[in-house]
Amino acid sequence: MSLQTDIKSQIIEAMKAKDAVRVSVLRGLSAAFVNELVAKKRKPDEELSNEEALAVISKEARKRKDSIEQFEKGGRADLAESEKAELVILEKFLPAQMSYEEVLDFVKQKQAETGMTDKAKAGQFMGSVMKDLKDKADGQVVKQAIDSLFA
DSSP states (O other): OOHHHHHHHHHHHHHHTTOHHHHHHHHHHHHHHHHHHHHTTOOTTSOOOHHHHHHHHHHHHHHHHHHHHHHHHTTOHHHHHHHHHHHHHHHTTSOOOOOHHHHHHHHHHHHHHHTOOOGGGHHHHHHHHHHHTTTTSOHHHHHHHHHHHHO
């Protein structure tokens, strides 16, 4: 069963359980899947591959993280809490993310392999690390690890 089909079936389960937050998040994901299909010039009733669906889910999760940060800066803890609840639901569909320490170890190993010591090329280095860690680590965590090496 594809991830997109699984999410559609979970919408029905959430509706039966009267879980309004979960229904809202899952419906939003379903709409994001359709938007992605249309953006890729495919028919809205087609299905995304699991990899494409994961990309959409991670994009939605990033939106929630950004919103949480903004709401907390603005002193709106109530709105931040609702975004956190939505983020928890989204994270259930995403693969486990590497911790900062794991990312730092990987970055150090990659730096030793490539001999990267030039701070001016840190952007290129980050690109190659992100290519290797695709969907395994958050970009912000990778950036922090790389910045700590060149600091």
